[in-house]
Amino acid sequence: MGKLDIQPGQVFLDLGCGSGAVSAAASRYTQRVFGIDKRPQAVEMSRSALPSGQFFCGEAADILPTLPRIDRCFIGGTQGVDEFFPLLLSQAAPGAKIVADLARLGAAAHLMQMMKQAGIFRELIQIHISRGYALAGDMALRPANPIFMVIGRC
Numbered sequence: 725m726g727k728l729d730i731q732p733g734q735v736f737l738d739l740g741c742g743s744g745a746v747s748a749a750a751s752r753y754t755q756r757v758f759g760i761d762k763r764p765q766a767v768e769m770s771r772s773a774l775p776s777g778q779f780f781c782g783e784a785a786d787i788l789p790t791l792p793r794i795d796r797c798f799i800g801g802t803q804g805v806d807e808f809f810p811l812l813l814s815q816a817a818p819g820a821k822i823v824a825d826l827a828r829l830g831a832a833a834h835l836m837q838m839m840k841q842a843g844i845f846r847e848l849i850q851i852h853i854s855r856g857y858a859l860a861g862d863m864a865l866r867p868a869n870p871i872f873m874v875i876g877r878c
Contacts, residue, residue: 735791735817736796737798737812738750738770741760741761741779742766742801743769744771744773754796756792758780760782761781762783784804788815794815797820797823798823809838813878818878819878821876821877827870832848842876846875850871851872
């Protein structure tokens with residue numbers, strides 16, 4: 725949420741809205757929350773998590789042109805990114821921020837390159853978490869898969 729810097733009244737879009745957790749967090753800052761996911765069960769979970777949001781089931785490339793100008797966008801999945809990213813850019817308001825959290829380095833690199841080509845790339849961050857476990861009377865850390873955050877600003 726910090727990298728998105730959502731302001732009251734802005735349009736927030738959650739691409740790959742999944743459980744609706746990110747949309748629910750965004751709703752603390754703006755009431756104009758939209759989400760898209762291609763999985764019907766994910767859309768239903770998002771609607772349950774945030775009844776005031778507007779959630780759509782289908783391909784982002786098909787739904788994006790029907791939405792209002794987007795001020796802030798969180799990308800939680802990149803399936804179909806080659807199709808939806810140009811449409812996202814055309815729907816983005818001046819100064820829009822786009823933040824993607826990705827588990828795969830290749831997907832992060834691809835989106836970063838797309839942002840660079842569009843002239844909006846700002847930052848790449850690796851987020852790494854390790855969880856403690858008991859080992860030989862002490863504590864050790866077991867790493868979890870890292871997340872790559874790709875940040876752009878229109």
